[in-house]
Amino acid sequence: MRFMTTTARLSFAALIVSAAIALAAGFGTRLHLWDYQVGLLKIFPYSLYVGLAALAFGIVWMVCAVVSASAAGARFGVIGFAGSIALLWIPLRDIYLVSIDHSIPPIHDISTDTEHAPEFVTLRNNRPGAITPPDYDGPRPVVFLGRLYTTEALQKLYYGDIKSASILGITPAKLFQHALAAAQDMGWNIVAVAPDSSGGRIEATDATLLFGLTSDIVIRVRPAGIGARLDIRSKSRVGISDFGRNARRIRAYLKKLAGS
Numbered sequence: 001m002r003f004m005t006t007t008a009r010l011s012f013a014a015l016i017v018s019a020a021i022a023l024a025a026g027f028g029t030r031l032h033l034w035d036y037q038v039g040l041l042k043i044f045p046y047s048l049y050v051g052l053a054a055l056a057f058g059i060v061w062m063v064c065a066v067v068s069a070s071a072a073g074a075r076f077g078v079i080g081f082a083g084s085i086a087l088l089w090i091p092l093r094d095i096y097l098v099s100i101d102h103s104i105p106p107i108h109d110i111s112t113d114t115e116h117a118p119e120f121v122t123l124r125n126n127r128p129g130a131i132t133p134p135d136y137d138g139p140r141p142v143v144f145l146g147r148l149y150t151t152e153a154l155q156k157l158y159y160g161d162i163k164s165a166s167i168l169g170i171t172p173a174k175l176f177q178h179a180l181a182a183a184q185d186m187g188w189n190i191v192a193v194a195p196d197s198s199g200g201r202i203e204a205t206d207a208t209l210l211f212g213l214t215s216d217i218v219i220r221v222r223p224a225g226i227g228a229r230l231d232i233r234s235k236s237r238v239g240i241s242d243f244g245r246n247a248r249r250i251r252a253y254l255k256k257l258a259g260s
Helices: 002-030 036-068 074-100 151-158 172-185 245-259
Strands: 109-111 141-144 147-150 165-168 189-196 199-207 214-224 227-236
Touching (some): 036 074, 141 151, 147 151, 165 245, 172 245, 227 245
Antiparallel strands (some): 109 227, 141 147, 165 227, 199 214, 214 227
């Protein structure tokens, strides 16, 4: 009984410490106490290490509880076990997909139009703290799994479903209004709204909750035959791999646009 209670308390304590480290790493980065490389790459990993300890203690408690049919320390044990899974799930999933499964390529600039990607105008000179330049990464060479690709080629290989939205029977002006409404519904920070006679351009930013890592977004609307065509591009300001977040952002936006 005493061993179970101690194990449960250790699991709970490790969970609290792990969460505290994660919050300190994230909000310290957002408050500019250190840059993202310190917060994300040097401090945050300790949250994962301690979180794994919380999970290990939780598993030991669960096994003891099943074997002994005892609920000693249940409150702390259950919280420590379940909480550590919730805390570790997303970062460990991302690490697995990138480093082990290799299903996410090391790119961070995604566009529905890879031939003539939408360009940043307002955001071009409004990217404080950005490490990556605003130009489209399509021709940039990338070594992945021992082979040389371009960013454009990797996008087509891994995110082949991301394509322009062409809509028949709609004017560019009408599609532009739908595009703006969908961008607002996504909760993005709208930076520029520039309608024109042929459609227009929308620029926005979106930041992660914990670390405040920002991606820049540009939406372009143009005439296309008897309808209009929308292209969207999303690019992270820092990092090499975006863990698939820019692709997911574009997919979510196109889905919302289709439902508007």
